[in-house]
Amino acid sequence: MRCAYHADYFLPLPTSHPFPMAKYPLLYERLRSAALVRDADLIEPAEAALDDLRLVHTDTYLEQLASGTLDAAAMRRIGVPWSAALWRRSRLAAQGTLEAARAALRDGLAANLAGGTHHAFPGHGEGFCVLNDVAVAIRVLQRDRLLRRALVIDLDVHQGNGTAAIFADDSDVFTFSMHGERNYPTRKMRSTLDVGLADGLGDDAYLALLQRHLDAIFAGFTPDLVFYLAGVDPVEGDRYGRLQLSKHGLRRRERSVLEACGSHGRPTVITIAGGYAPTPERTAELHAIVFEEAVALRAAATDHCPHTDLGAFEP
Numbered sequence: 001m002r003c004a005y006h007a008d009y010f011l012p013l014p015t016s017h018p019f020p021m022a023k024y025p026l027l028y029e030r031l032r033s034a035a036l037v038r039d040a041d042l043i044e045p046a047e048a049a050l051d052d053l054r055l056v057h058t059d060t061y062l063e064q065l066a067s068g069t070l071d072a073a074a075m076r077r078i079g080v081p082w083s084a085a086l087w088r089r090s091r092l093a094a095q096g097t098l099e100a101a102r103a104a105l106r107d108g109l110a111a112n113l114a115g116g117t118h119h120a121f122p123g124h125g126e127g128f129c130v131l132n133d134v135a136v137a138i139r140v141l142q143r144d145r146l147l148r149r150a151l152v153i154d155l156d157v158h159q160g161n162g163t164a165a166i167f168a169d170d171s172d173v174f175t176f177s178m179h180g181e182r183n184y185p186t187r188k189m190r191s192t193l194d195v196g197l198a199d200g201l202g203d204d205a206y207l208a209l210l211q212r213h214l215d216a217i218f219a220g221f222t223p224d225l226v227f228y229l230a231g232v233d234p235v236e237g238d239r240y241g242r243l244q245l246s247k248h249g250l251r252r253r254e255r256s257v258l259e260a261c262g263s264h265g266r267p268t269v270i271t272i273a274g275g276y277a278p279t280p281e282r283t284a285e286l287h288a289i290v291f292e293e294a295v296a297l298r299a300a301a302t303d304h305c306p307h308t309d310l311g312a313f314e315p
């Protein structure tokens with residue numbers, strides 16, 4: 001499976017900062033050492049082009065980001081201090097999702113080892129999100145006539161408010177967000193389908209709800225490409241999550257999503273989104289699960305379909 005990654009996804013932050021930036025290199029190292037990502041699979045993104053970012057974000061916001069002139073309130077809302085490296089990192093990660101989406105359209109399945117920054121709106125960022133990588137990728141691919149309909153499956157524990165707002169009037173983009181109802185953001189935007197969950201929800205109830213909604217979505221909507229935001233913050237012990245998904249439940253979740261996309265023959269791009277386990281190592285371990293399941297599923301599909309290496313993921 002081809003994966004986008006850049007060493008500069010990592011951005012040094014003050015040690016007291018709550019964002020686990022170390023999870024990016026830790027996830028990369030983990031996938032490399034498990035041979036889940038090989039040299040030939042790697043895509044190293046450049047910084048996203050401004051013309052591409054302008055398809056989603058306002059000129060004013062992009063200029064302020066580039067020049068470091070966002071005011072203190074706007075930076076507090078993002079929650080990460082401005083630096084030239086932050087601006088570069090945000091553009092690398094956005095391009096990583098776009099490159100992974102292009103790879104998924106060719107291969108059936110691909111991933112970005114970052115991305116899923118779903119709290120970014122056209123004119124502001126919030127909740128550790130600067131640019132909305134998934135929205136940018138959708139708009140670029142629509143502009144280039146590489147896709148028309150996209151489905152966003154957002155299972156980060158926080159509602160995908162930026163993504164919902166961006167595509168509120170676009171019936172070609174189905175935004176599905178399953179999130180903690182009482183969790184951040186306090187003011188939720190309207191996705192095509194929002195499923196708000198009670199605090200403390202565990203595996204069986206979570207997975208049953210997910211399966212029911214995935215079945216209903218695929219019965220009524222045929223996307224050219226699926227964007228999966230595989231946030232691991234619904235897992236028990238997460239600093240912000242408030243849900244009780246077990247590690248095994250997370251594995252079942254990843255399999256359910258990938259099997260649903262694969263069985264409907266829909267190309268899928270994985271982004272990692274949020275995760276705030278007690279240590280960055282544990283966060284990376286949880287993020288790795290969707291890659292483990294993706295590679296296992298592709299291997300199984302190839303076994304079943306000896307004449308194609310795409311198997312069930314053939315677009």
Ligand SMILES: [Zn+2]
Nearest residue numbers: 156157158274
């Ligand atoms: Zn989150």
